[in-house]
Structure formats: structure tokens, C-alpha cells
Amino acid sequence: xxxxxxxLFFAIVALSMISVPSxxxxxxxxxxxxxxxKPSFSGKMFKVENxxxxxxxxTIEFMFPAVGFGIDGSILYSNEKMTVxxxxxxxxxxxxxNHYLDVPINLKYKIGIISPLKVYLAAGPYVQFRxxxxxxxxxxxxxxxxxxxxxxxxxxxxxxxxxxxxxxxFNYRLKLTDDYSVNEPDWEHLLNENKGFWxxxxxxxx
Numbered sequence: 625x626x627x628x629x630x631x632l633f634f635a636i637v638a639l640s641m642i643s644v645p646s647x648x649x650x651x652x653x654x655x656x657x658x659x660x661x662k663p664s665f666s667g668k669m670f671k672v673e674n675x676x677x678x679x680x681x682x683t684i685e686f687m688f689p690a691v692g693f694g695i696d697g698s699i700l701y702s703n704e705k706m707t708v709x710x711x712x713x714x715x716x717x718x719x720x721x722n723h724y725l726d727v728p729i730n731l732k733y734k735i736g737i738i739s740p741l742k743v744y745l746a747a748g749p750y751v752q753f754r755x756x757x758x759x760x761x762x763x764x765x766x767x768x769x770x771x772x773x774x775x776x777x778x779x780x781x782x783x784x785x786x787x788x789x790x791x792x793x794f795n796y797r798l799k800l801t802d803d804y805s806v807n808e809p810d811w812e813h814l815l816n817e818n819k820g821f822w823x824x825x826x827x828x829x830x
């Protein structure tokens with residue numbers, strides 16, 4: 625019995641040594657993201673326009689006390705669309721929308737400017753899992769295209785934090801994998817263009 629009381633005493637002392645502010649570094653929130661550039665790619669016959677989609681979902685952030693470094697991660701629903709037009713871009717042939725679970729994980733560094741304003745830098749990998757979407761309308765294209773269910777790439781972000789509850793920023797995403805498995809070289813170039821994409825992000829922490 626005495627040993628149990630001793631263990632309990634040291635447990636209480638250990639817990640009392642952990643400051644409340646250290647727990648406050650863990651935050652849960654809701655994150656949204658909207659694409660702000662619309663790159664288009666042209667081939668010999670067709671033109672593909674990528675309409676950057678929106679993303680929304682829960683996010684978590686943990687910052688190590690007193691050093692400014694931490695990590696954040698999110699699970700976002702992502703809706704991405706593209707329009708296929710003729711070469712001149714005058715006629716819209718069809719649209720395709722894909723739905724993903726987007727999982728970015730970033731290292732984050734915050735710098736205090738003037739209370740309550742901070743700026744942050746973030747970088748890290750992301751993965752995407754396709755959970756649904758529309759297929760191409762043309763039957764002859766269905767035999768050539770296969771949607772890839774897994775994607776990956778790199779995120780780079782920067783922005784500002786206000787009163788420790790609201791973050792607004794910009795994110796640059798570089799894809800490292802293809803969206804589609806394609807047999808035709810021209811279509812492979814159009815549909816799997818891996819140039820970077822910019823987006824505007826907003827996060828509200830509870």
C-alpha cells in the first residue's frame with residue numbers, strides 16, 4: 625500500500641511539472657483550400673483546362689513549446705475538375721470531376737511579428753486517394769484511360785496567423801505522380817501535366 629501511495633505521489637508531482645501552456649500547443653481546426661490558378665495544356669487535337677478544385681476537412685497542429693517548430697496534418701475532401709475542349713478552345717467537349725481524400729503532413733515554423741500576429745512557413749509531403757468521380761464520355765477513350773487511385777507530391781506553404789485561431793496563407797503543390805494511366809502519348813502529356821499549382825488556404829482553430 626505504501627508503494628502505491630509513493631507512486632501516486634510522484635505521478636501527481638510529475639503532472640504538476642507539466643505546464644498548461646504546453647498542452648495549449650495542440651490545436652484542432654477546420655481547413656479549406658481553393659485553387660487560384662487555372663493552367664491549361666494543349667495538344668495536337670484537344671485542349672485540357674484544369675480548374676483547381678476546393679478542399680475542406682479537419683486539421684490538427686502541434687507546436688513544440690518555445691522553439692517555434694511543429695507539425696500539422698489534415699484529412700481533406702478534394703473535388704478536382706477539368707474541361708476538355710477542341711484545339712481552338714471554342715467548343716467544350718466534356719468535363720470530368722474527381723473526388724479524393726487528400727492527406728498533407730507538413731513541418732511548420734512560426735515567427736512572432738507583433739502580438740497577436742505571427743507568420744509561418746510550412747513544407748511536407750501529401751498523398752491523395754481517389755474515392756470516386758466521373759468517367760470520360762467517349763467510349764473509345766475509356767479503353768485508353770485508367771484513373772490512378774493513389775497520388776503523391778510535395779507542399780510548400782506560407783502565411784499569417786492571427787490571435788492563434790485563424791491562419792490565412794498560400795500553398796504551392798508539386799505533383800510527383802500521374803493522375804491517369806494513358807496509352808496515347810498526346811493524351812498522357814495533357815492529362816498528366818505535373819506543373820505546380822497555387823492555392824489559397826484558410827484554417828480556423830477551435
